[in-house]
Amino acid sequence: MMNLIRRQLATVLTLVAALAALGTVPSPASAQDGPGIQYQLHNCKMPSTTVRWSDQTGGGAYGQQAIEAAASWDSATPLTMQLVGASPIHIIADQSYWGKTDWAGLTQGAGGGIPSCTSVMGVWQNLPLKIMLNTYFTDDYPANKKQSVFAHEMGHALGIFHQSHPGTTCGGLGLMYYTVAFRYDVCGQFLPQTDDVAAIHYIY
Structure with missing residues (x-):
């Protein structure tokens, strides 16, 4: 019986690790904050409201858009x-060629590990987190x-975490909707929206 449980646990952990590699780790929990609020949380956060970030993109178009992205969270x-x-x-903001994956962007912990914290709404343990764009897609x-x-x-x-929006209309769609193909190509979202801002207020 114990061997069966261990095998089942190993299978679950393998699945979680695989999903993490794709940038789709299920949220540990979600939070609702009134009608229409659809944000979900990782239940981990930065150590303070002053978030120190580093641009390792090498500059150019990627560096400028990383700066604009950070400024959008700062102003909103x-x-x-x-x-x-x-x-x-x-x-750390960076970009690299990862080939034909199923993601254009990914967030990892230090050393490529799964970002994690030890308590609900605790501080990320494996800082700095690294956000990466896959140039296979994003160069275009x-x-x-x-x-x-x-x-x-x-x-x-x-x-x-990803917004729980149905993804059928642009109304109420946030920056944290999971796919850029709908979020940007259809709805033109590239700045934090009401739902995203509400999530930050909840966390910090």
Whole structure:
């Protein structure tokens, strides 16, 4: 019986690890905050409302859109997104060629691990979190679409999971809706929306 339980647990952990590699780890829990609020939470957060982030994109179009993405969270929420070049660093923005995956952006913990914390609404343990764009796809994205992916991944690093919006209309759609194909291509979202801002207020 114990061997069966161990095998079942190993299967679950393998599935979670596989989903994490795809940037689709299920949210540990969700939070609702009034009618129409559809944000969900990772239940982990940054150590303070001053979030120190580093641009490792090499500049150019990617660097500019990373800066614009951070500025959008800074202006829409109580957070201060501080661009830094020295430790401590909470978020690293980067881009790299990952080939034909099923993701354009991904958030990982330090060393490529799964981001985690030890308590509900606790601080991320494996900082800095690294947000990455997959240039296989994003090289062809216009500037605002690159920004949409950067800002979405920053939202994950700040503690927000995917929005539980039905994805059938643009009304109420947030930046944290899971697919850029609908979020940006259909609805043109590249800035934090009401639902995203409500999530940050809930967390911090």
